[in-house]
Amino acid sequence: MTDYKEMWKGLGLDLETHDAVLDIVGKAYQDVFLSQNNRPKGMEYFDFVMSEIHGLRIKELLDAKQEGRKVIGTFCVFVPEEIVLAANAVCVGLCAGAELGFELAEQYVPRNTCSLIKSAFGFKLAKVCPYIESTDMIVGENTCDGKKKAYESYKDIVGNLYVMDIPQTKSQAGRNLLKAEFVKFAAAVGELTGNKLTVENLKKGIEIVNNKRNAILRLAKLRAHNPVPISGLDVLLANQVYFYDNPERFTASVNAICDELEQRIANKVGVFNEGTPRTLISGCPMAVPNWKIPHIIETSGATIVGEEMCTGERGTQNLTNVNGNTIDELIDNIVDRYMKIDCAIFTPNQSRLDHIKEMATKYKADGVINYSLQFCQPYSHESMTFGKELESEGIPVLNLETDYSQEDVGQLKTRIEAFIERIKK
Amino acid sequence: MIKAGVDIGSRTIKVVLHDGQRKIHSEVRENTFNTLEVCKSMLEGLNYDSITATGYGRHLFADRYNATTISEIKAFAIGINNCYPNVRTILDIGGQDTKAITIDEKGNVKRFEMNDKCAAGTGRFLEIMAMALRYEIDEFGEKATHAKEAAKVNSMCTVFAESEVISQIANGANRENIARGIHESIVKRSIMLLNRVGIDGDIAFVGGVAKNSAMLSLLEKNLKRKIYVPDNPQIIGALGCAIV
Numbered sequence: 121m122t123d124y125k126e127m128w129k130g131l132g133l134d135l136e137t138h139d140a141v142l143d144i145v146g147k148a149y150q151d152v153f154l155s156q157n158n159r160p161k162g163m164e165y166f167d168f169v170m171s172e173i174h175g176l177r178i179k180e181l182l183d184a185k186q187e188g189r190k191v192i193g194t195f196c197v198f199v200p201e202e203i204v205l206a207a208n209a210v211c212v213g214l215c216a217g218a219e220l221g222f223e224l225a226e227q228y229v230p231r232n233t234c235s236l237i238k239s240a241f242g243f244k245l246a247k248v249c250p251y252i253e254s255t256d257m258i259v260g261e262n263t264c265d266g267k268k269k270a271y272e273s274y275k276d277i278v279g280n281l282y283v284m285d286i287p288q289t290k291s292q293a294g295r296n297l298l299k300a301e302f303v304k305f306a307a308a309v310g311e312l313t314g315n316k317l318t319v320e321n322l323k324k325g326i327e328i329v330n331n332k333r334n335a336i337l338r339l340a341k342l343r344a345h346n347p348v349p350i351s352g353l354d355v356l357l358a359n360q361v362y363f364y365d366n367p368e369r370f371t372a373s374v375n376a377i378c379d380e381l382e383q384r385i386a387n388k389v390g391v392f393n394e395g396t397p398r399t400l401i402s403g404c405p406m407a408v409p410n411w412k413i414p415h416i417i418e419t420s421g422a423t424i425v426g427e428e429m430c431t432g433e434r435g436t437q438n439l440t441n442v443n444g445n446t447i448d449e450l451i452d453n454i455v456d457r458y459m460k461i462d463c464a465i466f467t468p469n470q471s472r473l474d475h476i477k478e479m480a481t482k483y484k485a486d487g488v489i490n491y492s493l494q495f496c497q498p499y500s501h502e503s504m505t506f507g508k509e510l511e512s513e514g515i516p517v518l519n520l521e522t523d524y525s526q527e528d529v530g531q532l533k534t535r536i537e538a539f540i541e542r543i544k545k
Numbered sequence: 546m547i548k549a550g551v552d553i554g555s556r557t558i559k560v561v562l563h564d565g566q567r568k569i570h571s572e573v574r575e576n577t578f579n580t581l582e583v584c585k586s587m588l589e590g591l592n593y594d595s596i597t598a599t600g601y602g603r604h605l606f607a608d609r610y611n612a613t614t615i616s617e618i619k620a621f622a623i624g625i626n627n628c629y630p631n632v633r634t635i636l637d638i639g640g641q642d643t644k645a646i647t648i649d650e651k652g653n654v655k656r657f658e659m660n661d662k663c664a665a666g667t668g669r670f671l672e673i674m675a676m677a678l679r680y681e682i683d684e685f686g687e688k689a690t691h692a693k694e695a696a697k698v699n700s701m702c703t704v705f706a707e708s709e710v711i712s713q714i715a716n717g718a719n720r721e722n723i724a725r726g727i728h729e730s731i732v733k734r735s736i737m738l739l740n741r742v743g744i745d746g747d748i749a750f751v752g753g754v755a756k757n758s759a760m761l762s763l764l765e766k767n768l769k770r771k772i773y774v775p776d777n778p779q780i781i782g783a784l785g786c787a788i789v
Contacts, residue, residue: 521661534642537616541619541654542657
């Protein structure tokens with residue numbers, strides 16, 4: 121392995137803690153991913169990406185910066201990647217999925233803040249995230265109350281935070297707000313990069329992102345087959361890497377896996393037996409290395425056939441219309457696409473429930489596992505209301521609330537096993 | 546054919562043998578830091594054809610004994626269905642967690658809910674509270690039953706409730722009344738859990754905490770109905786394993 125120590129030092133990382141983090145993630149990756157049976161060969165690409173997640177990819181970002189490109193970090197699927205790419209900047213997801221530096225984070229956010237937010241602070245304060253340190257701009261977005269208030273403090277810690285407002289209703293007023301915010305964001309990105317938006321570069325940005333979405337949606341569709349040709353964990357990983365990787369290379373790699381899976385389907389080859397209970401997971405996003413619940417599900421006798429999450433179909437469904445003759449028309453297309461995201465911060469949020477039902481049918485799920493991060497009020501609330509609604513329509517539901525710690529694995533396993541016993545035919 | 550069931554809980558281990566007609570053996574023992582040793586000595590000298598495990602230690606046990614496993618939820622559903630075919634709702638309060646389960650007439654699980662990850666409202670919580678009041682666990686329920694009134698215990702977190710109880714003692718509150726207040730707070734919490742699965746048909750109360758008389762009478766009083774408690778409510782999970 122290449123020695124990245126100098127690079128990490130240059131980024132100001134705390135090498136000792138960072139080494140420990142890489143060790144833990146590497147070991148977890150071994151236990152969770154490499155121990156799976158009969159993985160598609162194409163997953164080797166993602167094994168490589170994961171082994172170089174703080175190495176080669178960071179070097180690529182730094183090389184891009186050398187060439188004068190800018191790196192923009194995001195925490196949410198509401199940040200329009202099309203605009204970032206149009207300005208020839210690089211877009212990277214910064215969400216973290218590990219309990220790290222929480223005691224430092226709690227100097228800035230209340231204890232009853234969700235793990236996702238705490239880890240954004242923890243990774244920065246413990247100096248272990250080379251992505252955060254490589255950014256020229258970090259985009260915060262006013263989604264839930266937890267994040268909104270957290271960004272007020274995060275601003276002082278990172279120094280390059282740009283905050284974008286997000287509507288809470290799918291109304292005309294909400295749409296107007298999102299458009300105004302996207303126009304403002306485009307101007308800020310233009311100023312940062314020195315690259316003005318043009319119809320050509322916007323179309324190219326839209327195309328690159330649409331291709332990436334198309335590839336991941338193609339992958340999703342193949343999981344409707346029985347036996348399922350790829351594990352839920354492996355697809356979750358692809359959805360997680362979606363936020364870090366070079367988009368064109370990512371698209372090609374996912375399409376290569378799809379080609380391989382089509383062969384598997386033709387040969388009736390799967391990763392689990394045909395009768396294996398199929399679950400859909402729904403709820404809060406799962407950022408790397410948050411694999412806790414999917415790992416329990418897939419080692420307890422069931423498989424995952426869909427993710428209704430930001431790191432899944434909530435984030436990737438719906439393409440942006442590339443047809444338009446002016447920048448304004450294209451921005452309108454982008455706004456239309458992003459207004460369809462059914463995040464739980466919206467009220468009402470019927471389209472999310474509809475999407476869960478649609479996914480359950482499409483991917484032939486036997487039950488839905490709702491996953492909420494403790495203290496995430498919007499998703500915890502919807503898991504109650506949606507849970508009742510789904511059960512009343514005959515779709516079994518398991519509601520789980522957890523965080524990034526490992527101490528509740530035993531209890532989670534009991535619940536998940538009991539749920540699998542319930543949905544087993 | 547004799548089937549064995551073992552329920553390895555956080556506080557106790559339960560073993561049941563069943564010959565297909567009736568229960569022919571049962572035993573409850575305290576768990577220690579060496580779970581497998583306790584299991585080994587409990588199974589010594591017993592003859593059985595197959596064994597099924599449940600409880601927190603089920604996977605540890607299954608790896609060693611080549612046993613099959615089922616979840617506690619399924620085990621309780623089968624066990625109760627065997628004792629009381631009329632029961633459709635089960636409340637289980639064990640050492641580490643509380644479960645509410647609804648079942649159909651065949652003992653299949655319809656819905657279940659469990660307490661969140663802390664030990665609030667569980668057997669362990671009662672033990673800690675009994676300790677704070679210097680009661681033996683066996684007399685704790687009886688004392689609560691005899692209380693004239695209930696002191697208000699607000700905190701459901703084990704740690705906070707303990708300090709709340711200690712400050713009530715310091716303020717001169719009646720010991721039995723505090724005991725009553727603790728039981729009432731757990732009952733309230735258990736009913737919330739039952740309401741989440743939706744109470745259906747007759748209710749059974751199982752797990753170690755079902756041996757506590759105050760819990761039972763308070764549950765019956767609050768739910769205004771009879772609640773079924775088996776002779777030995779601790780062994781229902783192991784019984785379910787021995788029948789499955």
